[in-house]
Amino acid sequence: MLQTPIPMDPRLLGAVKRALGRMPAVPYDLTQVKVLDNFYSPVDPYWDNVPECFAIVRGDFSAIGRMEKLRQLSVVLSSRNQTLDMGDFSWLPRCKNLQHLDLALTNFSDCALLLQLPALKTLRLPEREQLVHLEALETVCLPKGEQLIPLEALDALPQSVKVRMGLTPYPSAPETFKAPPPPKPKPEPSGKARAIVDEVKRRTAAPCWRLTLTRRAPAACWTARSAACPTGTRTCPTPWIPREIR
Numbered sequence: 001m002l003q004t005p006i007p008m009d010p011r012l013l014g015a016v017k018r019a020l021g022r023m024p025a026v027p028y029d030l031t032q033v034k035v036l037d038n039f040y041s042p043v044d045p046y047w048d049n050v051p052e053c054f055a056i057v058r059g060d061f062s063a064i065g066r067m068e069k070l071r072q073l074s075v076v077l078s079s080r081n082q083t084l085d086m087g088d089f090s091w092l093p094r095c096k097n098l099q100h101l102d103l104a105l106t107n108f109s110d111c112a113l114l115l116q117l118p119a120l121k122t123l124r125l126p127e128r129e130q131l132v133h134l135e136a137l138e139t140v141c142l143p144k145g146e147q148l149i150p151l152e153a154l155d156a157l158p159q160s161v162k163v164r165m166g167l168t169p170y171p172s173a174p175e176t177f178k179a180p181p182p183p184k185p186k187p188e189p190s191g192k193a194r195a196i197v198d199e200v201k202r203r204t205a206a207p208c209w210r211l212t213l214t215r216r217a218p219a220a221c222w223t224a225r226s227a228a229c230p231t232g233t234r235t236c237p238t239p240w241i242p243r244e245i246r
Contacts, residue, residue, distance in 0.1 A: 005052065005053055005054055005055035006027055006053060006063050007055050007056075007062065007063070008057065008060060008063045009057065009058055009060050010044070010056055010058065011042045012039075013043040013054065013056070014039070014042045015036050015037070015038050016036070019036055020032065023043075023049065023051070024051065024054070025053075026051070030067050031067060031068050032069060033069065033070055034069050034071050035071065036064070036070060036072065037073070037074035037076055039076060039077055040077065040078050059085060059086075060087065061091065062087070062090070062091045065091030065094035067095065070097060071100065071119075072100040072101075073095070073098060073103075075103060075104075075105050077105050084106050085107045086106050086107060088110075092113050092117070096117070096119065099119050099120060100123075101114075101117070102124040103123075105126075106126065108126060109126075109130055109132050111125075111134060112133040
């Protein structure tokens with residue numbers, strides 16, 4: 001029995017490809033995505049080999065609901081002036097492990113969906129004028145125009161959840177990738193190791209002779225003489241030898 005292909009927007013499939021480091025081959029690969037934050041460029045079916053278990057459907061982001069290990073969803077586009085239409089976000093409540101959510105550059109509007117994300121820690125939303133069901137949010141104004149929203153009501157998000165509106169700062173979700181550790185200094189060799197190296201050098205050392213040619217005759221004479229001198233011998237003075245003797 002053939003399985004129905006999973007519909008995916010080309011931008012979503014491109015983000016999954018960059019998150020996994022390869023094109024997803026089977027639906028199970030979606031469950032291994034933990035960070036989804038690069039929506040710069042979509043997948044092009046003409047150049048990319050899209051598996052048969054996925055179908056390119058523009059505007060369909062429901063496959064995000066299958067990512068049970070997803071911890072961070074940050075919709076980052078190539079320009080702040082762009083907005084990504086991700087549908088009605090009915091798939092969002094299925095992301096139970098989602099901790100960091102950045103939807104400032106999307107068409108998100110229904111704040112009531114956020115109440116179904118138990119692991120949520122940080123959140124960034126679009127401008128206030130775009131949002132509905134604001135009764136779930138209690139705004140506290142901070143300096144420099146930042147909107148920090150601790151939610152204290154019983155029908156709202158936990159107080160520990162911090163929310164920012166608009167595009168300041170950009171992006172708000174903390175970077176989850178760890179910086180590579182500094183290179184460790186090479187350990188100094190022990191005295192025993194140095195002694196072994198020195199002994200190997202001593203045993204493999206060989207005398208080396210330097211060849212020095214002293215010209216005492218015309219070029220036609222000393223060149224032939226030098227050719228007969230074995231390589232590696234000591235200094236070989238080349239006396240002049242009468243032509244008739246040679």
